[in-house]
Amino acid sequence: xxxxxxxxxxxxxxxxxxxxxxxxxxxxxxxxxxxxxxxxxxxxxxxxxxxxxxxxxxxxxxxxxxxxxxxxxxxxxxxxxxxxxxxxxxxxxxxxxxxxxxxxxxxxxxxxxxxxxxxxxxxxxxxxxxxxxxxxxxxxxxxxxxxxxxxxxxxxxxxxxxxxxxxxxxxxxxxxxxxxxxxxxxxxxxxxxxxxxxxxxxxxxxxxxxxxxxx
Amino acid sequence: xxxxxxxxxxxxxxxxxxxxxxxxxxxxxxxxxxxxxxxxxxxxxxxxxxxxxxxxxxxxxxxxxxxxxxxxxxxxxxxxxxxxxxxxxxxxxxxxxxxxxxxxxxxxxxxxxxxxxxxxxxxxxxxxxxxxxxxxxxxxxxxxxxxxxxxxxxxxxxxxxxxxxxxxxxxxxxxxxxxxxxxxxxxxxxxxxxxxxxxxxxxxxxxxxxxxxxxxxxxxxxxxxxxxxxxx
Amino acid sequence: xxxxxxxxxxxxxxxxxxxxxxxxxxxxxxxxxxxxxxxxxxxxxxxxxxxxxxxxxxxxxxxxxxxxxxxxxxxxxxxxxxxxxxxxxxxxxxxxxxxxxxxxxxxxxxxxxxxxxxxxxxxxxxxxxxxxxxxxxxxxxxxxxxxxxxxxxxxxxxxxxxxxxxxxxxxxxxxxxxxxxxxxxxxxxxxxxxxxxxxxxxxxxxxxxxxxxxxxxxxxxxxxxxxxxxxxxxxxxxxxxxxxxxxxxxxxxxxxxxxxxxxxxxxxxxxxxxxxxxxxxxxxxxxxxxxxxxxxxxxxxxxxxxxxxxxxxxxxxxxxxxxxxxxxxxxxxxxxxxxxxxxxxxxxxxxxxxxxx
Numbered sequence: 001x002x003x004x005x006x007x008x009x010x011x012x013x014x015x016x017x018x019x020x021x022x023x024x025x026x027x028x029x030x031x032x033x034x035x036x037x038x039x040x041x042x043x044x045x046x047x048x049x050x051x052x053x054x055x056x057x058x059x060x061x062x063x064x065x066x067x068x069x070x071x072x073x074x075x076x077x078x079x080x081x082x083x084x085x086x087x088x089x090x091x092x093x094x095x096x097x098x099x100x101x102x103x104x105x106x107x108x109x110x111x112x113x114x115x116x117x118x119x120x121x122x123x124x125x126x127x128x129x130x131x132x133x134x135x136x137x138x139x140x141x142x143x144x145x146x147x148x149x150x151x152x153x154x155x156x157x158x159x160x161x162x163x164x165x166x167x168x169x170x171x172x173x174x175x176x177x178x179x180x181x182x183x184x185x186x187x188x189x190x191x192x193x194x195x196x197x198x199x200x201x202x203x204x205x206x207x208x209x210x211x212x213x214x215x
Numbered sequence: 216x217x218x219x220x221x222x223x224x225x226x227x228x229x230x231x232x233x234x235x236x237x238x239x240x241x242x243x244x245x246x247x248x249x250x251x252x253x254x255x256x257x258x259x260x261x262x263x264x265x266x267x268x269x270x271x272x273x274x275x276x277x278x279x280x281x282x283x284x285x286x287x288x289x290x291x292x293x294x295x296x297x298x299x300x301x302x303x304x305x306x307x308x309x310x311x312x313x314x315x316x317x318x319x320x321x322x323x324x325x326x327x328x329x330x331x332x333x334x335x336x337x338x339x340x341x342x343x344x345x346x347x348x349x350x351x352x353x354x355x356x357x358x359x360x361x362x363x364x365x366x367x368x369x370x371x372x373x374x375x376x377x378x379x380x381x382x383x384x385x386x387x388x389x390x391x392x393x394x395x396x397x398x399x400x401x402x403x404x405x406x407x408x409x410x411x412x413x414x415x416x417x418x419x420x421x422x423x424x425x426x427x428x429x430x431x432x433x434x435x436x437x438x439x440x441x442x443x444x445x446x447x
Numbered sequence: 448x449x450x451x452x453x454x455x456x457x458x459x460x461x462x463x464x465x466x467x468x469x470x471x472x473x474x475x476x477x478x479x480x481x482x483x484x485x486x487x488x489x490x491x492x493x494x495x496x497x498x499x500x501x502x503x504x505x506x507x508x509x510x511x512x513x514x515x516x517x518x519x520x521x522x523x524x525x526x527x528x529x530x531x532x533x534x535x536x537x538x539x540x541x542x543x544x545x546x547x548x549x550x551x552x553x554x555x556x557x558x559x560x561x562x563x564x565x566x567x568x569x570x571x572x573x574x575x576x577x578x579x580x581x582x583x584x585x586x587x588x589x590x591x592x593x594x595x596x597x598x599x600x601x602x603x604x605x606x607x608x609x610x611x612x613x614x615x616x617x618x619x620x621x622x623x624x625x626x627x628x629x630x631x632x633x634x635x636x637x638x639x640x641x642x643x644x645x646x647x648x649x650x651x652x653x654x655x656x657x658x659x660x661x662x663x664x665x666x667x668x669x670x671x672x673x674x675x676x677x678x679x680x681x682x683x684x685x686x687x688x689x690x691x692x693x694x695x696x697x698x699x700x701x702x703x704x705x706x707x708x709x710x711x712x713x714x715x716x717x718x719x720x721x722x723x724x725x726x727x728x729x730x731x732x733x734x735x736x737x738x739x740x741x742x743x744x745x746x747x748x749x750x751x752x753x754x755x756x757x758x759x760x761x762x763x764x765x766x767x768x769x770x771x772x773x774x775x776x777x778x779x780x781x782x783x784x785x786x787x788x789x790x791x792x793x794x795x796x797x798x799x800x801x802x803x804x
Contacts, residue, residue: 057419058419061415062416063374063375064375065392066392066412069392069408070412079404148276149279152281155283155284156283156284168285169289170284172292173292189281332533332535332536334532335533337529338527338532338533338595340498341522342547342596343520343523344547344550348550356537357535357537359537431536433537433538433539433581434536
């Protein structure tokens with residue numbers, strides 16, 4: 001067993017990687033799309049902030065394995081359905097990101113806000129053209145943490161039998177083989193690094209006004 | 216699933232809910248205690264001297280990117296054969312829990328010390344506080360909100376990972392999930408998941424109360440959430 | 448007494464922070480180090496309690512060179528007040544003031560009693576004792592900072608821009624109260640400021656430094672205004688030399704005239720004349736003019752008038768005359784009762800006399 005194992009299983013590793021990637025990216029993007037408006041609400045209505053951020057914090061407390069199992073009961077899906085993993089990760093992403101969005105929006109200086117208001121920007125225009133761009137570095141910094149974390153959380157789902165890179169860990173364990181585990185870890189790491197760098201690039205591209213060394 | 220909770224058999228003996236909850240708590244706090252004993256002093260040292268910050272950032276990022284499950288299984292497979300007692304699976308699992316708990320505590324402690332109000336430290340030095348007095352009476356109290364956040368993040372991480380560790384034969388509440396899965400006993404899985412979720416929430420709330428209690432009210436408006444330093 | 452003897456501070460990169468500085472801060476006096484940024488004034492201050500260490504010369508605190516003293520023991524006999532107060536955010540106001548005495552072995556009860564006393568001294572109401580620093584305004588924080596520095600009753604105090612971070616009105620108020628406190632406690636104080644007006648107001652002696660840490664002039668405020676050593680000092684003192692300098696001359700005999708006054712609520716004569724309105728305790732309120740015969744009313748008083756003490760500075764007296772609607776300034780006794788009035792002409796005469804013209 002060695003490189004021939006990798007060569008022999010290359011196709012399967014590729015499939016698992018794609019499944020892993022899909023299960024990481026989809027919920028992260030959906031979570032972002034939900035966190036933006038809710039974060040704005042938490043920023044705009046300060047009385048709601050502690051509630052929204054508090055609920056987010058509690059959701060984030062729930063161990064991922066438990067959420068994978070409890071979700072089917074709540075949404076009526078099958079217990080091994082990959083959709084459970086997607087929903088769970090969406091919840092996690094939302095829980096972490098909503099705070100960053102609210103705090104990022106709040107970091108826009110009052111002068112900037114007032115200037116935009118005085119120039120006749122509507123509330124919506126201010127959000128899209130002023131507050132969101134200024135908050136982008138904060139949100140993107142959170143996105144980096146979340147994406148990398150999500151790569152790890154997805155692998156947990158192997159314990160309940162949802163196939164992705166984590167399956168290499170559980171299979172390796174039941175067959176007492178370390179190679180699949182090491183391969184799984186390495187591919188997960190590469191995936192995390194690539195996704196992280198993509199966010200860094202995206203952040204730079206979205207915030208061309210920032211000094212080069214920051215992102 | 217309700218049947219599971221109403222079955223008296225599930226409330227007694229080594230596999231009963233009370234014992235497994237206790238076991239889960241024991242693993243959690245042993246790991247957290249060891250991690251704190253390592254990370255708090257080290258974090259203080261790095262925060263005071265300003266040396267080794269890059270090391271911390273690197274360590275935190277690397278451990279975040281490493282898939283927890285893979286790390287857990289790999290270490291158990293490598294370490295377990297070296298131990299010839301009934302703890303062959305427990306010890307490597309706890310090693311992994313400690314490993315995962317160290318970065319949040321380290322980051323919290325070091326950034327707490329780093330971000331402590333410099334004017335206050337400067338004033339204390341000028342007033343004739345010794346280095347030790349500055350550390351224990353000024354810097355550490357000011358760093359407490361972030362140290363507590365770090366501990367809370369680590370706790371979260373450990374409770375969650377201890378559940379998964381049932382896969383590598385660790386005891387605790389995760390057993391219900393793993394055993395239920397093996398025997399297609401979904402009610403048992405669900406019951407286990409609910410118990411774990413309730414335990415995690417209870418610990419989180421307990422810790423928030425503890426924070427209120429140990430952190431000076433003069434610093435509480437600056438308190439940051441534990442989630443920011445956690446890595447699920 | 449604090450003595451600087453040919454003190455230098457050279458940084459590792461070779462630049463001189465302070466260069467051959469000598470001066471003496473006398474017992475019980477306020478010595479102010481003043482100068483532009485980069486003149487080494489803060490560096491000099493911090494060398495006194497060894498937050499920085501001199502690279503040449505010697506600094507004596509009491510009779511001993513600071514470098515020969517135990518650094519903690521040295522600092523504990525020197526109170527230290529800094530710009531942004533440096534209060535401990537995790538301790539209450541009372542805790543901040545009492546912390547050092549308790550640490551040095553004073554009983555909690557005594558330390559708290561002392562802290563309460565000090566808060567009163569610095570003009571903070573007892574209701575603030577249980578608050579935390581973030582619940583105070585900048586001015587209040589500085590008051591706590593001063594109280595904390597006084598807590599162990601150290602013979603010396605170092606103050607680094609203590610009133611710079613507050614608004615001008617609060618600053619003037621804090622300065623006056625600080626002078627009052629100093630007249631009670633009589634500490635040997637070295638203070639740093641970049642504000643020449645503050646230096647002139649607070650200093651018994653001013654040590655002016657120029658960029659590079661050289662002494663520019665060491666003089667009393669009055670000498671500094673009258674005889675600036677060179678162009679640099681003259682420029683730095685700037686506008687303070689003119690009108691501002693009047694703030695230091697009050698030794699000229701003034702011709703104060705009696706004033707016609709009327710009590711609020713009393714009948715006034717209809718003679719189209721300016722009267723000084725006074726309250727029931729004979730304290731003047733301002734000028735009052737009556738067109739018609741009638742009762743003197745509060746609402747008719749010209750409150751814009753500045754009222755000042757007859758033994759005050761020429762600057763204050765001139766302000767009183769200038770702010771009056773009729774060119775005559777209202778002067779009061781020490782207890783606030785009416786002393787008399789002075790004309791603008793008499794003020795300018797007094798200024799000429801004081802300048803020897």
